[in-house]
Amino acid sequence: MFAKPLPGYTTAAAEGDVVVLLIGMRINHFRGVHHWLPVALAMPRMLRELGRDKSRGLLGHVLLTASPRTYYVVQYWESKEKLYAYAAAPDMFHHKVWGIINRKVRASKQRQHVGLWHEAYIVPEGSYESIYFDMPPFGLAAATGALPVESRGRRASDRFAHRP
Template identity: 70%
Template sequence: MHGTSVTAGRTTADTEGDVAVLLIGMRINRFRAVRHWLPVFLAMPRMLRELAADPDSGLLGHVLLMGSPRVLYLVQYWESGEKLRAYAHAPGLTHHPAWTDFNRRRRQAAGRGHVGLWHETYLVPEGSHESVYVDMPPFGLAAAHGQVPVERRGRSAAERLAHRAPRRTAPGAGASPAES
């Protein structure tokens, strides 16, 4: 997701429609309990590889962040909340067994809380998000959806929030003969 080539000037994310954002992370509560937190740590790269291998999965991009030495998290950008939920509940994919394994290990640790997991999902309607990047390579939402000059969506935050993507006409729909 992170390119090394800087785009000069002010840019914004080239989004159309709603945006689905997942924040997901782990907190290491006890550093010495490696056998409890390492499997959690290693599960996410497997899921990301699986999602990257399937262009129809709905994952558009992600950013790995470190909140502190104890807290790691990902910001994920999804095509839709429906595709995010479909992945989370797909029995034959990596997430389901990883979640089952986490819960089994937690029960076996007698609730000692060696590692914590969390996630927050945001389904953001069009017109309720905006972004600006100055002298940045594509990053975050712009890396997931594409990056365009800021003027294309508005010079101010208010203009970018008011921006609506042009509505597409359904295939075969057009002007009726009476309108031609």
């Protein structure tokens, strides 16, 4: 099932602060498939877990490939508090996976087969711009809803004018 494009220019309907988390992995040695495949399979499971419980704070996500070696997810969160709460919750899959990864890294044999990374950005309300043209809702707009660009202002400077 494909999403239908919204005609014209649209923007994200995000209200309040949004946390953007980029999180991914890099396969450093393809031959070490038994090291990196479990890591690659963990993220979809975490995303399903979060999708079943919207109160955890994940608004939406986009899976991306940067190269044949590098895969990542752009995640949109309601707040840094909800992001950190999920990451540290002992009853959630992330906590279990992170413990396993840390134990294997300490065992040293797995080191350097797979690289892990994340970057988190807190985007204060009004300090972002998102423009989509003849697109279905994507990225932040898919996570928060889409609005006509004019609802945020005609010019880019207008859309950023209410920044704190």
